[in-house]
Amino acid sequence: MATSYFGERVASPVVDNGSAILSPTTPNSSAAPRSNALQNRITGVLSASYADLEIRDALSVLDERNIQNTADARRNLRLDVQQELIECNGEIVQDFGKVAEQLKRIGTAIANLNDSCAEMRKHIGAASRETGPMLDEAKTILADRRQVEKKQQVLNAFKAHFVVSDVEVASLTSTAEPVNDDFFRILTRVKKIHEDSQILLGSENQRLGLEILEQSSRQLNAAFQKLSRWVQREFKSLDLENPQISASIRRALRVLAERPTLFQNCLDFFAEAREHIMSNNFYAALTGAPVDADHPVLGKAIELSAHDPLRYISDMLAWAHSATVSEREALEALFISEGDEIAKSIQAGIESEPWSRADQAEATPAFDGRQALNELVDRDLAGVFRQLRQRTEQVIQSHEDATLAYKIANLVTFYCTIFANLLGEQSALLEDLKPLSDTALRSFRSVMRDQVINLHSDLALSPDSLSPPDFLVEALGMLTVLMKSYDTSVVTSNRSQRIEGFQPILQEALDPFLAGCENITKRLRAPDNHILALNCLLTTRDTLRQYAFADRNAELQTRIEEHRKELTEAVHTWFLHESGLGTLVDNITTIEDLASSYKDPTQLVAIAQQLDGFLPTATEDARAFLGQLQDRMLARRIIEHAAESFCEDFEEVEGLIVQGDEARAAQMNGGVEEEVWLRDVFPRTGEEIRVLLS
Template sequence: MNANPLNAKLTKLLSSSLDDPKLRTSLAALSEFYSVNAVHSRHNLRGDIERRGTEVNYEFLRELEKVNLQFLDLEAEMNEMNSLCQEMQDRLDMANDKTVTLLEQTDALREQSKICLVRQTIMEAFLDRFTLSESEITILCSTAMEVTPAFFDALEHLENIHADCNALLITEHQRAGLEIMDSMRTYRSISYDKLFRWMQSECSTMSRPDGMMEVREVTKKAMQALKQDDQFFRSILEELVHVRRNAILRAFIDALTRGGPGGTPRPIELHAHDPLRYIGDMLAWLHQTVANEREFLESLLGTERRSRDRGQAQVKLPKASPLRLVESNVSDVEIINSLLDKNLEGTSRPLKSRVEQVLVSQGNAIITFKISNLIKFYSSTIERAVGSDASLSKTLYEISESSMQVFFDAIGRQSADLLRRPDTPGADLGPPPAMKETVSQLKEIMASFDTSFVQIDEGNQDFAPILSAVIDPLFQMCEIGAANLSAFNRAIYMINCLYYVQSALVYPFAKQKVEELEKQIQQYVEVVVDEQHIVLLKQSGIAPLIQAMETKDGTTPLSSVPNMEATSVSTVLSRLDHFLGSVNLDLNSWLSKIVSSRLAKTISTQNVKMFVDAYRQLCDAIEDPKNKYEFPATILVRTADEVEMLLVED
C-alpha cells in the first residue's frame, strides 16, 4: 500500500469524474464569487464559502420575513371575510324562518295550478269530442247554407259524438251522456232532414237519359250519409227510381221514333222493314243503357266496379223494391241490381209489343231463327248484368221463347208440306230436291247459330231440338217416297239421304246428331250388304250348296244330301272362275249409286268378306271326312285363300 499523501490525493483527483452533476453545479456556484485563482484565495476558499453561505441565509431570512408579513395581512382579511359570511348566514337563516310559510303556500298553489291545467285540458278534449262548435251547428242546421264537404265533416263529428255517448252510459256520467245524446239527436234530425231535401233537388237533375252524367263527389257523400237513416235512404231511392225510370223510358221511345239529337242516330223504327236489324238495334240500345245505368248507379252509391262474370252474374235478386232491400241490410250490389230492374222496367212493354209484332208478321224460318238467336244472346248478356229475376230479363226470356216457338211453327209447316207431297226417288237414288232445299236452309241456320256467341255445351243442348225438328221429317218423307222400292234400292236411297244430311252437319254442336245418323246409315249398310250377299251367292251358283250345308241334320253326311254329290258340286264350282272374273264389276255397278265412296268401299269390302267366309265354310265341309267326299281336292277348283286373293286383287 502506497502511504504517500500526495499520491493518494492525485489518485483521487484523477479518478473523479468531471461529468458529475453535483460537481458541475458546485463549480458553477463557485465561479460566481471566486474569480482570481491565487494562492491566497485557495487558502481562504473554505472561509469564503462559509461566509458566502451565511450571506445567502441572511438574504433568505429577509425575504421570508416579507412573506410572513403578507400572510399575516391575508389572515386578517380572511378573519374579516369569515365574520361577514357568518353575518350573512345568520341573516339567511332569519329570512328562511320568515318565508317558509310563503313557500309552502306557493308550492300548494303551484300544485293546484297543475291540477287545474289538467282539468282544463280534459274539459277542452271533452267539449271537442262531445259537443259541436257554433260553426258546425250552423253548417248542419242552417237552410241558407248549401251542402258542401264541410257539412259532411260536421255530420261525421256529430255521428262520432252520438256513438261515443254510449261509452258514457256505462260510466258514472250517465246523465251527461243522456243529455248529450238528446241534443245530438235533435241536431241529427235537423241535419238529415236538410240533407234529404237537398238530395231530392239533386235527384231532379238526374234525368239525363244516357245515365252518363258526372256524379259530383258531394252527391256521393250525401248518398253514403243517407244510408245511416233507413227512412230517408228508402225515400231517396224511390225518388231516384221515379226520375230514372221516366228518363230511360222517354229516351227509349225517342230512340225508336225520333232518333238522337239532330237526327243522329236515325230513329230505330225507320228500319222496321228489316226485322233483324230493327230488333237488333232495340236490344243493342237496351244493352248499352244497362251498362251506362249500372256505371251511373255505382258511381252514385260509391261502390267499386265489379266483374260481371264473378259478381253480378251470380246475383239472384228477390222481387223486392229498394225499400225491402234497405230493410234487409243487403249489399250495395243487390241494391244496384234492384235499382237497375226498377229503372229499366218501363222499357219491357214497348220492347215486347214491337218484337211480337215483328214475329207475327214474319214467315221466313231462317229470319225467325236469327231473330230468336239474337234475342237469346242479348237475353243472356243482360241477365248477367241485372239478374234473372229482373223484369227486363223476364221479358227478354218470354220474347226469346216466343220467337223460338214461331220458328218451330214455321219449321212444322214446312215439314207438314213435305209429308203431304213427298218426293219420289229418282233413277239415281240420290237425295230429292226438297231435301236439298231444306238442308240448304239448315246450313244457313247452323251458320247463324255458330256465330251467335253461344257456349258449346249450351249449343249442344239448345240446338238438338232444332236439328230434330228439321231433319226427322225429311227422313220420314224419304221413307214414304221409297215405299215402293225394293229393299236393296230403298236402303241405298236412305243411305244417300242420310249421308247428304250428315255431310252438312259440320259444326261441333251437331256432333250428337251426326253420331245418330251414322248409326242409321250403318243399319241401312247392313241391309245392302245382306241383300247383295244373297245375290252374290246366287250368281256364283253356290247358294244351293250353302243352303244344303246349313239345313242338313247333324248325322247325315253332306255328300248324301240330294244335289250335293261330288259330281254336282264339282260342276257348280267349275263355273266359279267365270263368276270371280266379273263379280267386282257387278259390285261396282250396283254400288255406283251410293254417293259416298267411303260407304261404297265399306259395303264392297264386307260383301267380299262375307262371300269368302261362306266359300271357306263350304270348302271346310267338303274337306271334312265326316261328309265322305273322296278326293276333295279334285272337287275344289279354288281354295278359299285363292278366291279371297282374286277378289281383293280385282
C-alpha cells in the same frame, strides 16, 4: 466561483480505484491520521454530486457575492452567513408584527360583523314569524293557480276536440249551406267526436259522455239527412253520359254508404229516375222522336225496319245491349271507381245499425259491390226490357213462320248469353229475355206441327221420278236455314253440348218429314221403294253434313245400308231374270237336276242364247234400271256388288254343268260320239262373264 475556489488547490493524484496517492516523502507513521482525515475530506468533496440542487444553489450564491477564495474569506464565510441569516430573521419578525396588528384589526371587524349578523337574525326571525302564514297562503294560491291552469288547458283541449262551433253546425246541418269540402271536413270531425265520446262512457264523466254522444248523434243524423237530400237533387240533373262525372257525387255516395238505409233510399230514387230516363230513350230510339232537344236521336228510328221482323228485334236487342254496357260503365265509374270504399262504408254502416238487419240470428253477408252494381243496372233497364218483351212477343205472334220463329229464338238466346256474361246468371233482365226464347220455340214447334199435319195430302202421292218429295226438299231447305242460324248464335264450343242443343230441332223439323217419306216408300214396289228411300236419305245426309252439330251420319248410314242391300238384291234378281240364269239357279242344285237336259237341251240352249244377248249391254241396262237413283257412285257400287253375286251364281251353275258332263262321260266309258254334252250347249265361262260385266 467554483473555479476560483478550487483553483488554488493542488489536485491530489488519484489512483484508479479512487484512493489518494500519497507522496513518497510523507512519513507513514506520524502523518497517518491527518492524512486519513484529509483523504476522507477530499473523498467526500469529490463524491459530492454537482447536480444536487442545494449544492448548485450554494455555488450560485457564492458566485453572486464574488467571494474570493482566500483564507480570510474562508474563515469569515460562516460568520457572514450567520449574520445575514440573523438579519433576515429580524426582518421577518418585523413583518410578522405588522401582520399581527392587521389580524387584530380583522378580528375586531369580524366580531362587529358577528354582532350585526346576530341582530339581523333576530329581525329575520321576527319577520319570518310574521310572513309565515302569508307564504303558506301564497303557496296554496300558487298550487291552486297551477291546477286551474291545468284544468284550463284540459278544458281548451276538450273544447277544441269535442265542441263544434255554431258556424260549423250550421254548415253541417243547414240545407242553405252547400255540400262542399268544409261540410265533409266538419262531418269527419263530428264522426270522430262521436267515436271518442264513447270513451268517456267508460270513465267517471259518463254524464258528459252521454250528452256529447247524444249531441253528436243528432248532428250526424241531420248531416246525413242533408247529404241524402243533396244526392237526390244531384241525381235528378246527373248526366251519366258525361265521362267527367262529378267527384263530389262519388265522395258523397261513399260517405252516405255509412247509413245503409239512406244509401238504399238514394239508390231506389236513382233507379226509378234512370228507369224512366232509359225507357224514354228507348222509345225515342224506336220512334226517332227525341225526348228533349239537348239529346237528339242518332241514326234512323228502329221502327223503320219493322217490315223485317228479325232485323227489328235484332236492332232492339242491340240497342238494349249498348245501353246496358253504357249504363254499367257509367255506374261503375260512379260507384266502384273509388275501389271498395263504398263496400267498406256499407259494411261499417251495417255493423253500426244492427236493427237494419233482416235476421239478426244469421251472419250478415259481406257487401258485394259488383253484384249490387248489376242489380242496379237491372233496375235501371227494367222498363226497357219490358217494352222489348212486349214488342218481340207481338212480332212472334203476328208471323206464322217457323224459320223466323227459330231465328228469333236463337237471336234471343245469343243475347241471353251476352247479358249473362255481362250481368251474371242471376240478372233480373234474363227473366224477361229467356221467356222470349221459349215463346219463339213454342211458335216454331206449333208451325212445324201444323206443316206435318198438312202433309197427309202429299203423302198420298209418290213422285214419278222417285226423287225426294217436295215437302222433304222444302224441309231440308228450311233446316239448312235453321242450322245456319244455330251455328251463328250458339256461343259454346263444346261439341257435345252443340249436338245436344240441336237435337230437339231435328226432331221437329226433320224426323216427321223422314217418317212421311218412309210411309210413301211402303206403298211402292221394289226397287222403286228403295230408290226413293235412298234418294231421300242421301239428300238428308248431305244436307246435315254441312254442320257437325247436326250430323246424323251414324243413324242415317244404317238405314242407307239396309236399303242399299235390298236394292243390290233387287238388281241381282234383275240380272238373273234378264239373263235367264234365274231358271237354272232356282231349279238346278245338283247334277241329277241336269239329267233331263241331256235328253232335251233345248231349254238350256235358249238360256245360253238369252245370256249371250244379255251380257253385252248388261251394265248399261243395269244403270238404266237404277237410273232414278240420284247418287251415281252408289248406283255403280250396287251394280258391281249385284254383278259379283251374279257371277258367283253363274260359277255355281257352271260347276254343276262341268261336274254333270264328267259324270256322264264316266258312265258312258267312251260310248257313242253323238252323245249331247252340256258344256257344248252352254259354253260361257265365269271369266268371260266377269270380263263382260266389269
